[in-house]
Amino acid sequence: MKLAAMIKKMCPSEAELSIPAKNCYRMVILGSSKVGKTAIVSRFLTGRFEEQYTPTIEDFHRKFYSIRGEVYQLDILDTSGNHPFPAMRRLSILTGDVFILVFSLDNRDSFEEVQRLKQQILETKSCLKNKTKENIEVPLVICGNKGDRDFYREVQPREIEQLVGTDPKKCAYFEISAKKNSSLDQMFQALFAMAKLPSEMSPDLHRKVSVQYCDILHKKALKGKKLLKEGGRGSTEEAYAAPPPPAGPASTATSCTSVRKPSAEGTARRRTAV
Ligand SMILES: Nc1nc2c(ncn2[C@@H]2O[C@H](COP(=O)(O)OP(=O)(O)OP(=O)(O)O)[C@@H](O)[C@H]2O)c(=O)[nH]1
Ligand SMILES: [Mg+2]
Numbered sequence: 001m002k003l004a005a006m007i008k009k010m011c012p013s014e015a016e017l018s019i020p021a022k023n024c025y026r027m028v029i030l031g032s033s034k035v036g037k038t039a040i041v042s043r044f045l046t047g048r049f050e051e052q053y054t055p056t057i058e059d060f061h062r063k064f065y066s067i068r069g070e071v072y073q074l075d076i077l078d079t080s081g082n083h084p085f086p087a088m089r090r091l092s093i094l095t096g097d098v099f100i101l102v103f104s105l106d107n108r109d110s111f112e113e114v115q116r117l118k119q120q121i122l123e124t125k126s127c128l129k130n131k132t133k134e135n136i137e138v139p140l141v142i143c144g145n146k147g148d149r150d151f152y153r154e155v156q157p158r159e160i161e162q163l164v165g166t167d168p169k170k171c172a173y174f175e176i177s178a179k180k181n182s183s184l185d186q187m188f189q190a191l192f193a194m195a196k197l198p199s200e201m202s203p204d205l206h207r208k209v210s211v212q213y214c215d216i217l218h219k220k221a222l223k224g225k226k227l228l229k230e231g232g233r234g235s236t237e238e239a240y241a242a243p244p245p246p247a248g249p250a251s252t253a254t255s256c257t258s259v260r261k262p263s264a265e266g267t268a269r270r271r272t273a274v
Contacts, residue, residue, distance in 0.1 A: 038050075144176065
């Protein structure tokens, strides 16, 4: 089977899923080269960490969620920290809805780059929405990555505090380690909360199932919605997510992740379905 046909088969079109525009979001990850942007995206999508460095040109991933009967689409743009073209960067800022700015705690230059990026995002978005830099609200999280290399720290907490500011609704900071997988879940949860997106989009609430299984779950969710409309209980308690193959460099990934609503205690039940 040709690759395009394979992708089409594996990834239902937006029309088929009928995703309302209000449920479509784009997450953009920016920062200098080698700070760990791709490592963060990889943790988000697959839960894995790669020791070996491969420079990114620009990677695009798309993930669908079905949460309590509503479908959401999350586009993930993993940018290049290596001499990015200013026009490309501006475009990624213009089209982004939520942002993750990454620096490496062991690299001062990468922190200064995040300072510039934050300014550029606020300026660009305030121009776009006809607001001032002070009153524009852009869901934005700053990550100090490579927390596991604390011994080589080049950025001090005081300067990070200055950059982040005091309003957690405008900007949040997380010291993370993609390698050790520490504080990444909290970081994604905070970002989705800022954007008023369902917390179930956070990776710690995912469980892996096959694409076929996810398709069955999706049909079940739609059926549940219909039943609910007709007065039945339906299955709106359930929430699922599926990452189709990236639209950038073609991949034949067949994994599909589902999300379960947290229990009453606020903890998610994990279960490997397939
Ligand atoms: N010790 C440590 N190494 C990490 C961590 N995160 C990423 N790395 C390593 O740092 C290197 C660069 O990581 P990438 O995720 O490729 O960096 P990037 O920001 O995507 O780089 P570009 O694609 O060039 O912009 C890789 O060798 C990773 O294994 C971390 O939390 N701790
Ligand atoms: Mg990269």
